[in-house]
Amino acid sequence: MTNTQIQKIVIVGGGTAGWISAAALAKLLPPSISVTLIESDSIATVGVGEATIPQIRRLNGMLGLNENTFLKATKGTIKLGIEFSNWGKIGESYLHTFGDVGLNLSNLQFHHYWKRAQEEGKQSSLWDYSLHHKVAYSNKFDRLERIGKTGMTGLSYAFHFDAGLYARFLRNFAETSGVTRIEGFVKQTVLNPHTGFIDHVKLENGPQIEGDLFIDCSGFRGLLIDKALGVSYQDWTHWLPCNRAIAVPSQSTRPLVPYTKSIAHTAGWQWRIPLQHRTGNGHVYSDQFMQDETALEILLSNLDGPPIADPNHIRFTTGRREKFWHKNCISIGLSSGFLEPLESTSIHLIQSNISRLIELLPTQKMEPANINEYNRQVSKEYELIRDFIILHYHCTQREDSDFWRYCKNMDIPDSLKQKLELFSATGRIHKEPEDLFREASWVQVMIGQGLIPQSYHAMADRLSTDQLEKFLADIDAIIAQAEAQLPSHEDFLTRNCQV
Numbered sequence: 001m002t003n004t005q006i007q008k009i010v011i012v013g014g015g016t017a018g019w020i021s022a023a024a025l026a027k028l029l030p031p032s033i034s035v036t037l038i039e040s041d042s043i044a045t046v047g048v049g050e051a052t053i054p055q056i057r058r059l060n061g062m063l064g065l066n067e068n069t070f071l072k073a074t075k076g077t078i079k080l081g082i083e084f085s086n087w088g089k090i091g092e093s094y095l096h097t098f099g100d101v102g103l104n105l106s107n108l109q110f111h112h113y114w115k116r117a118q119e120e121g122k123q124s125s126l127w128d129y130s131l132h133h134k135v136a137y138s139n140k141f142d143r144l145e146r147i148g149k150t151g152m153t154g155l156s157y158a159f160h161f162d163a164g165l166y167a168r169f170l171r172n173f174a175e176t177s178g179v180t181r182i183e184g185f186v187k188q189t190v191l192n193p194h195t196g197f198i199d200h201v202k203l204e205n206g207p208q209i210e211g212d213l214f215i216d217c218s219g220f221r222g223l224l225i226d227k228a229l230g231v232s233y234q235d236w237t238h239w240l241p242c243n244r245a246i247a248v249p250s251q252s253t254r255p256l257v258p259y260t261k262s263i264a265h266t267a268g269w270q271w272r273i274p275l276q277h278r279t280g281n282g283h284v285y286s287d288q289f290m291q292d293e294t295a296l297e298i299l300l301s302n303l304d305g306p307p308i309a310d311p312n313h314i315r316f317t318t319g320r321r322e323k324f325w326h327k328n329c330i331s332i333g334l335s336s337g338f339l340e341p342l343e344s345t346s347i348h349l350i351q352s353n354i355s356r357l358i359e360l361l362p363t364q365k366m367e368p369a370n371i372n373e374y375n376r377q378v379s380k381e382y383e384l385i386r387d388f389i390i391l392h393y394h395c396t397q398r399e400d401s402d403f404w405r406y407c408k409n410m411d412i413p414d415s416l417k418q419k420l421e422l423f424s425a426t427g428r429i430h431k432e433p434e435d436l437f438r439e440a441s442w443v444q445v446m447i448g449q450g451l452i453p454q455s456y457h458a459m460a461d462r463l464s465t466d467q468l469e470k471f472l473a474d475i476d477a478i479i480a481q482a483e484a485q486l487p488s489h490e491d492f493l494t495r496n497c498q499v
């Protein structure tokens with residue numbers, strides 16, 4: 001080891017971001033690099049963040065966590081996708097599933113064949129060819145990698161879990177992996193007067209904690225990246241006007257559905273997340289278009305069981321830090337930016353950013369090229385997710401409130417405009433390498449919101465009408481057979497984590 005290597009990493013904040021970062025660093029870095037996490041019992045974590053996307057399974061795999069133990073400890077359930085109700089039109093729903101729809105043939109995406117069949121008069125929904133859709137709506141689940149030898153992929157899934165239990169679970173893992181936890185309130189961040197780097201943080205009760213690299217996981221406060229280093233914030237409220245959320249848990253109801261529900265209201269939307277012991281609910285809305293009291297009323301009148309705690313009011317500004325890594329400080333979690341939880345992407349961003357940091361781990365010199373590359377990658381990922389979320393609001397036929405009229409008519413980023421134009425004209429999706437969401441996700445949300453392409457790819461005409469008919473009928477039969485063999489979601493949980 002040379003003396004230019006970093007030796008001491010300090011994490012400020014013990015929410016989901018702090019503990020995921022601590023767990024990953026402790027697992028992957030050599031023991032010669034110490035990891036210290038400071039958190040204050042006097043400042044609560046945001047306490048929401050209960051739905052995930054399939055990438056979380058990679059994090060679990062990287063940490064070596066047993067999935068059944070994890071589900072049991074966090075009172076988790078399975079998530080196969082998100083049901084969006086009233087988004088494209090009031091009264092309509094679609095499921096953004098984590099899987100492929102149908103089967104891509106000769107490298108051509110399935111929806112081109114589906115579109116051709118539509119033009120030839122077939123009355124079927126795209127989701128008639130989705131295994132995830134069928135399984136989700138029959139409340140079933142089991143681990144299924146592939147469907148026999150059919151070439152069709154099996155079930156891609158994520159989890160819903162209790163955010164508090166998840167943080168506890170990770171803390172336990174991180175502490176047993178060697179992370180030192182310090183309970184204390186960070187009162188001051190002291191910079192080196194020559195370099196402007198963070199030298200140490202001072203705790204209210206006296207001690208000062210020095211480090212080579214500081215990770216700001218202090219949540220919306222941005223204690224280091226903002227308050228100490230003054231890195232500015234890009235505000236995206238003009239594209240994503242929601243800036244408030246009210247969260248309230250309710251009594252658990254049965255059956256436990258294996259998907260999140262997202263129900264659009266007049267100035268935002270409501271989430272419903274089924275856990276083993278309760279249902280997580282929240283209303284995300286814009287205070288420009290709705291009063292807090294009305295938002296609360298709407299939430300409380302749309303619960304499917306009685307509330308079991310007081311409502312938690314949360315304010316946020318959608319956007320991102322101008323730089324995520326500045327000097328010797330990296331912001332991870334809510335301190336780095338916030339995209340509303342519509343597609344459950346925040347926990348993923350924590351995990352992808354900590355993986356990136358490990359890949360680009362600096363020496364004490366904090367190489368600028370390394371920092372620039374990190375900032376480039378994270379900005380790109382944020383912007384692609386932002387576009388995907390804007391899509392849900394902008395691509396709507398709703399005109400029933402000022403909020404929806406604003407979203408429908410607002411100017412959108414050029415990057416999204418191009419995607420929409422391409423899909424609308426040709427049915428094609430241009431997927432950028434950094435895009436978290438697959439083509440199948442863009443297709444489901446675009447078609448689900450009512451954007452049907454005007455044409456399909458000429459390759460879909462290679463099949464004769466009979467071949468096309470058989471192709472679709474075979475997929476239908478394969479899916480029905482696979483679904484019939486699965487146990488209920490609840491049986492799966494009982495069998496695997498003794499619910």
Ligand code: FAD
Nearest residue numbers: 013014015016017045046049051186219333334341346347
């Ligand atoms: P926090 O949870 O706020 O933790 C901050 C930590 O910093 C705390 O431990 C606090 O004690 C500490 N701290 C702060 N100041 C000091 C100080 N001075 N001294 C010492 N310690 C200090 N994400 C998803 O992936 N899926 C979802 O479904 C989802 N839903 C969400 C719904 C809403 C309404 C919101 C707002 C967020 C949601 N998220 C979701 C995001 C997710 O909750 C966060 O990304 C995640 O919880 C990370 O938060 P954090 O750790 O950055 O911050």
